[in-house]
Amino acid sequence: MEQEFHRIKRLPPYVFAEVNKLKAEARARGEDIIDFGMGNPDMPPPQHVIDKLSEAVQNPRAHRYSNSRGIPGLRKALAGYYARRFGVELDPEREAIVTLGSKEGLANLAQAITSPGDIFLVPNPSYPIHAFGFIIAGAALRALPLADFDDDSVDFRRAFMHQMERALRHSVPKPLAVVLNFPANPTTRTVDLDFYGEVVEFCRHHGIYAISDIAYSEVYFDGNPPPSILQVPGAREVAVEFTSLSKTYSMPGWRVGFCAGNEKLIAALARVKSYVDYGAFTPIQVAATAALNGPQECVDEMRARYRERRDVLVRGLNAAGWPVAAPSSTMFVWAPIPEAFREMGSLAFSKLLLEEAEVAVSPGVGFGEYGDSYVRLALVENQHRTRQAVRNIKAFMRKACISEENSQAQKVAF
Incomplete structure (x- = not known):
């Protein structure tokens, strides 16, 4: 057949x-x-994180269903991380959710917010889920080609915004959201806070959401920590941001990620997740809390x-x-x-x-x-x-x- x-x-x-x-x-x-x-x-992963997992798994009650939004302690730990690292204060109840890695979170957010034919702006090249998460959900994509911007003589911010403006003019219906990923996989490109500021202003003006992925925000070498889009004043009106413990703490197989920011998008993601999963294994979430709250050497x-x-x-x-x-x-x-x-x-x-x-x-x-x-x-x-x-x-x-x-x-x- x-x-x-x-x-x-x-x-x-x-x-x-x-x-x-x-x-x-x-x-x-x-x-x-x-x-x-x-x-x-x-x-x-760090030894203290493995030790916390071993300790938590001994609790007989730890093997029950978990919480699809993430245990409260882990959401509070994420809020603490954002406060320390970016100076951003999050409400762990309304503006943060735990995901099964950022990949699952992006795919489920796409399912939550996409109607057939909705248009999303996605850089090309990009990490596959940034495009195919929305394709699977029934969206249409408009690529933001980045290949011509590798020359250092090119003003990347100006070129990217030109691509955004052009896509907006030629998209029917108007794009629902733009996907961002900096530091970028695969291109490794980074951006500064002024870049995010211009994107947020554009999205607020045109009523477009910004979906940011900063899975590599802690893997930097030149002494300049990559920023978060949520540092921009007013960003939470239009933006959510995904991150993950996979690379920062060498925990890829543990599948622990997060989404933070706009509470409407967080609520939509939480609604879908409540139907499709029960959250990560509780001892893993406890150990992930230890990773965020513990020593950072x-x-x-x-x-x-x-x-x-x-x-x-x-x-x-x-x-x-x-x-x-x-x-x-x-x-x-x-x-x-x-x-x-x-x-x-x-x-x-x-x-x-x-x-x-x-x-x-x-x-x-x-x-x-x-x-x-x-x-x-x-x-x-x-x-x-x-x-x-x-x-x-x-x-x-x-x-x-x-x-x-x-x-x-x-x-x-x-």
């Missing part, structure tokens, strides 16, 4: 699946694949670890003849495909890199069509493995260069 499921038909084949299949086949043959593909932290150590890996990878790739810029935030390097390989596109280049250098990366096209000239490398391998990957890539590029020179020589000879 041929399946005609409407929502499934709107989802293209998962680009990363092709690389993952080749990676699995290579490992089955005994090849040692160095994997920069997925942003999956390789270090455990572990966060400094996390930053130092990713900074060291970033420096090894970026220096090595540049020395190998692959020019890449050092990101100031996130756990990724967003690398333009070397000129000699650019025409083949990111998926073919990712396959070639896997086959010839035994290095796995994420093809940029998996984050949107405007990412097809890039690949993303996650800083999830230790320094020793990263140096080995650089050596493999250097050998691959030298071999490719020799092959190209021989090919050119043969053309001249004939």
Whole structure:
């Protein structure tokens, strides 16, 4: 029987699946694949967080259904974090909710607020759920292309606002919301508070919501902590913000995230969640509370670890003849495909890199069509493995260069 499921038909084949299949086949043959593909932290959570989980799980009552909005203590801990980090005072009852990671929260918010045909403005390239969460919910998207803004000579704020204004003029009906993600996955771009101020002013003037994702707000290297959109006066009239413990405390598998801000959107998300889940396992929420309220030296150590890996990878790739810029935030390097390989596109280049250098990366096209000239490398391998990957890539590029020179020589000879 041929399946005609409407929502499934709107989802293209998962680009990363092709690389993952080749990676699995290579490992089955005994090849040692160095994997920069997925942003999956390789270090455990802080010991005091693990200890709190172990303690909490001993309570016989902890195994009952939890609270889909999140236990009160964890919501208060989130409010405390926003007060310390951003100077933003949240009402933990009306302006904060716990999610099963930011990915689930974004998808359920999309289900809560989307009517068929609603238009959402989404940067391209972007983290897949930022686009497909709304597509699954029945929305139409208008892309905000970001690929042309990588040149430092471009005023990113002005260019982004131009894209917003253009999208507004040409969208019928008017867009319901714009999705923001800074520090950005995959592009690693950061913005300042003035950028958010202009976005909030635009959204308030035109009656558009802003949905911000700051999952990487604590992974920064240059001494300038990325801001929150909620720091802008009046932002909570139009904005909500998602964040997560996955990267900050190396807790990706625990699935703890948050949404904070506009109480109307928080209430809508809470309504949907009350029907579809009972919240994260209570001991995990208790341990997550300990992460936010406890000692934060572990966060400094996390930053130092990713900074060291970033420096090894970026220096090595540049020395190998692959020019890449050092990101100031996130756990990724967003690398333009070397000129000699650019025409083949990111998926073919990712396959070639896997086959010839035994290095796995994420093809940029998996984050949107405007990412097809890039690949993303996650800083999830230790320094020793990263140096080995650089050596493999250097050998691959030298071999490719020799092959190209021989090919050119043969053309001249004939």
